[in-house]
Amino acid sequence: MIQQNKAIKLLILIFILSFAPIVASAAPFAYITNFGSNNVSVIDTSTNTVTATVTVGTNPFGIFISPGGASETTPPVPTSLQNSTGNDWVNYTWIEGTGIVTDGYNVTMNNDWYNTTETFLNSTVGAGNWSNIAVWAWNATGDGNMSTTSVSDNVQASTAPTDTTPTVPTDLLNTTGNDWVNFTWIEGTGIVTDGYNVTMNDAWYNTTDAFLNSNVGAGNWSKITVWAWNATGDGNMSATNVSDNVQATAAPTDTIPPVPTDLHNSTGNDWVNYTWMAGSGVETDGYNVTMNDTWYNTTNTFLNSTVGAGNWSNITVWAWNATGDGNMSVANVSDTVQAQAAPTDTTPPVPTSLQSTTGNYWVNYTWTAGTGIVTDSYNVSMNDTWANTTNTYLNVSVGPSGWANISVWAWNATGDGNMSAANVSDNVQAPAIILHHINVTLDSWTMNINESKNFNATGFDYINDQIDPLNITFAWYTTPSGVGTLNATTGSVVNFTALNAGRTEIYAINGSVSSNVTYKVWITVNAPTETGDVANGTGNATSGNSTAIVNLNNESVNGTITIKELGHPLNETEDIGNRTGLGTDSEPIKGVNVTVNESIVAALNDPGGYVHIGIIYNQSQIDDLGIDEDTLFIYKFVNGTGWVKLLQGNPSYCIANGRDIDENYIWVNVTNASTFLLAGTPTVAPTPTPAPTRDRSSGGSSSSGGGASGELYENIACSETDRQYVNQNSDISYSFDLDSNIVQ
Structure with a gap:
């Protein structure tokens, strides 16, 4: 029996992941999940010290260690989702979470899906409207995987401004050339400017913040006026403008460009390349080149790619100015160069x-x-x-x-x-097939005591292809034990036989992969409904290991009492799944549904009459769930209220209550019938799920029921009361005392 304040000790078998193939002297490490602290401790077993603490998700329950690297393809949730807003738009940015590679993002924007990178602009939200975004990370490995959750935001775009008249542009500046004038300006502060309306010598144009008048002509005038434009609604121009009147530079008197300078060459097996620079003075617009007496127009480089190995390349270069009819420089630069001879060996080296x-x-x-x-x-x-x-x-x-x-x-x-x-x-x-996940069928199932059902396990690889059953075996377990037995603990098919009312999880394991990571399969076992006669004010009925006894002061009352023992009473009420009144710590074990006929209902209102409800529990269920028997109580379901703990006098219809932990018996005397539930509070770490080995060729041990035989969980002093286990691949065990170091 588990007594209150018992010293609970657990033996944890730790999986050690050795990196010896990479660094021969690297020490092994142990990885410990801390359920209540939401992190994992990394322990260097050569020094017995904690070397790192890694923050993970809520209530970590176990560790999956991949052999040889990336085996998980679910990317991390994006982080740092931020937004900026304008009159009719919202722009979002975020960054990639740490861990598995993120290849892209799936985004819902007001319930429409998009594929994008780490930014998203909603340009059609409209002024004052709402933009609701949710962002999932995407990893493209195999068939692809999304992150398990998303980041989301709901943002209202800025409301439309009441005044849409833009401010007057500022800082109107100009630069001039021989026959052109270029104008620039900047936006005024205040209402947004979407563009500009410009008059240039009385002709209208729409433009941005620059305007080039390229045909003004040398020495002529260029008169500009600029209004700002805001496109909101029907659009508005600024109340006033900025303007300027500028004369283009007069035509130069000398348009002959200077002779080019710095003529250089480089050569290869069958080519010559030339470069040069413009001379200083009058502008050079281009170059006229003769190459072996053939004329070309070019810029400041020229490649003769057809000269041939060992041949000569003769170049002459004149500068050209395009003003008016155009002029060449009065002289040129020239060069005669021989290309390199053909190589005698063209055989490349071995990679x-x-x-x-x-x-x-x-x-x-x-x-x-x-x-x-x-x-x-x-x-x-x-x-x-x-x-x-x-x-x-x-x-x-x-x-x-x-x-x-x-x-x-x-x-x-x-x-x-x-x-x-x-x-x-x-x-x-390439590596052999690697098991990624296991599916168990049937799905969650409800059955009666003494019934049997077959459950099947199927293994899948990383691209969700089924693995040949001949290449894989499984170890089977149920938790908590005591609800039923398994006819075998290995193989792809196992038979479960129901023994006692309750609820247990059935799962299959191969190596470090467990089916309950992918999907939990629950078996609910109920006892048959039984009816007993009530005569002369007394009578009883028994279903499974639960009994209901009618005891009335009025011995003239006759009738019937009906009872059904329930494996999962939370799902047997009018409000299915309602836990109100149980609290987050209470663990339901099983329950009963009790009904009596109308004559007994009336007699229960008389003083001294009651229904005695007694529930016998299975010790292994209590032990596996880590429940202290002193916390076991019976609860009554009240429609609209939830579950009410039954204590003598509280509520008033509870005449008495008690427990006999030597006989595993909890009871209450009540004055009305209903659905009742037996629940207790885990005050110690429950028996962990059996730790799978890393051998992928065979299943677990040959035990039946709740777990593998020979796995003892004792000799560990543990301050926390959470599940403390990880996967293992060696037979090293550790004793944990949270006030000191780990002792091997």
Whole structure:
């Protein structure tokens, strides 16, 4: 029996994840979930000290450790959702959460879905209207996964301004050239300016904050007037304008450009490239070039790509000014250069540094070019299929456990082309199938005592493909125990036989993967409905392990009493699932529904009459749920109120109550019938879910009922009363005393 203030000790088996294949001297680590503190402690077992504390979600219950890296594809929830608003728009920004890679975002905007990056502009919300956004992160691995939750915001755009007349533009400035004038200005402060209306020498234009009059002509005048424009409603111009009247620069008297300077060249096997600079003085608009007596118009560079290996390239360059009819510089710069001779060897070097990385079903290769003759590309054979590629090659079709056999030759395209004399090669196997999740069917099920049902477990990989049942086995468990038995604890199919009224979770485990992480399957067991006769003011009925006894002072009353023992009484009331009155800590165990006929209902109003309701509980259920028997009470469901704890005299229809923990018996005497529930408060850490091993080829132990045999949970002093367990892959155990260090 569990007594109040008992010292509860648990033995926790810790999974140790060793990084020896990466760093030979790296110490193993233990990972401890702290249910009440919402974090995970990382423990260096070589020094028995806590090296880090990682904040996680609410009430962490267990740890999944992936072998070899990224095995989970659910991205983290986005963070730092912020907004900015205008008259008729709302703009949102956010940042990626830490952890699994986020490839994009799924966004609902006022119930419409969009795919986007880390910003979203709602430009059609309208002044004063509301913009409701929810943002999920998206990871594209396999079929893709969204984050488990979203960030959201509901924002009202700024209301429409009452005054839509924009302010007058300011800082009107100009620059001038031989035959042009350019004007710039800036927006005034206040009402938003959406654009500008401009008159240029009495002609109207719509523009932004700059205006170029390119055809004013040398020495002529350019007269500008600028009004601001706001597009709200029918639109409004500023009350006044800014204006200017500017004369373009007069035509220059000399339009002959200076001779170009700094003529340089660079050469290759069959080409020559030239560069030069403009001389100082009159503007140079372009260049006239002769290349081996052929004329070209160009800028300040010229590539002769057809000179041929070892041939000569003769260039002459004049500057050109386009004013009026145009003028060339009075002189030129020139150069005669010989291209480099053809190389005697065009065989590229063998590629180097061929490396590979692998994933669930793929192998990716990278390499680098060898030094020496230029490598233009690569010829690759992948499993005897040829491809042309650059310096990386990804084989995505190798499949689980498949081999990727690659050979890489360098290629030089000079002349007819040449491959490297040899190649680099590699033969790599992709990882085997990795179990990602387990589904159990049937779904949650309700049955009667002594009935049996088969449940089936199916394993799936990371792209949700079913794994061949011949390649996987499972270990089966129920928690809490005592509700029923399993005919076997391994295999893909197991039979559950109901023994006692109650509610238990059934789940299958393979290695570090448990079906209850994906979806919880609950079995509810009820006892048959039983009716007993009441004669001379007394009578009883028993269903399962619960009994109802009528005891009336009026011995002339006859009738019937009916009782049904319930495995999940929360779902047997008019308000299904209502926990009001139980509190968040109370754990329902089972209950009864009791009814009597009208003659007994009337007699129960007489003094001294009552119905005795007694519920016998299963000790293993109490132990697995961590409930102190001194907290066990019977509750009565009152429609519109919820669950009412029954204590002698409180409420008034409870005549007496009591418990006999030696006989596992809780009882009350009441003056009316209803639905009743037995519940208690967990005051110690419940027996943890059996910790799965990392062996993917076999299931758990051969025990039945609530868990694997041989797993003891004792010899641990623990200040917290939450579940304290993690997955394991070794037989190392630790004793925890939160006031001192961990002792192995």
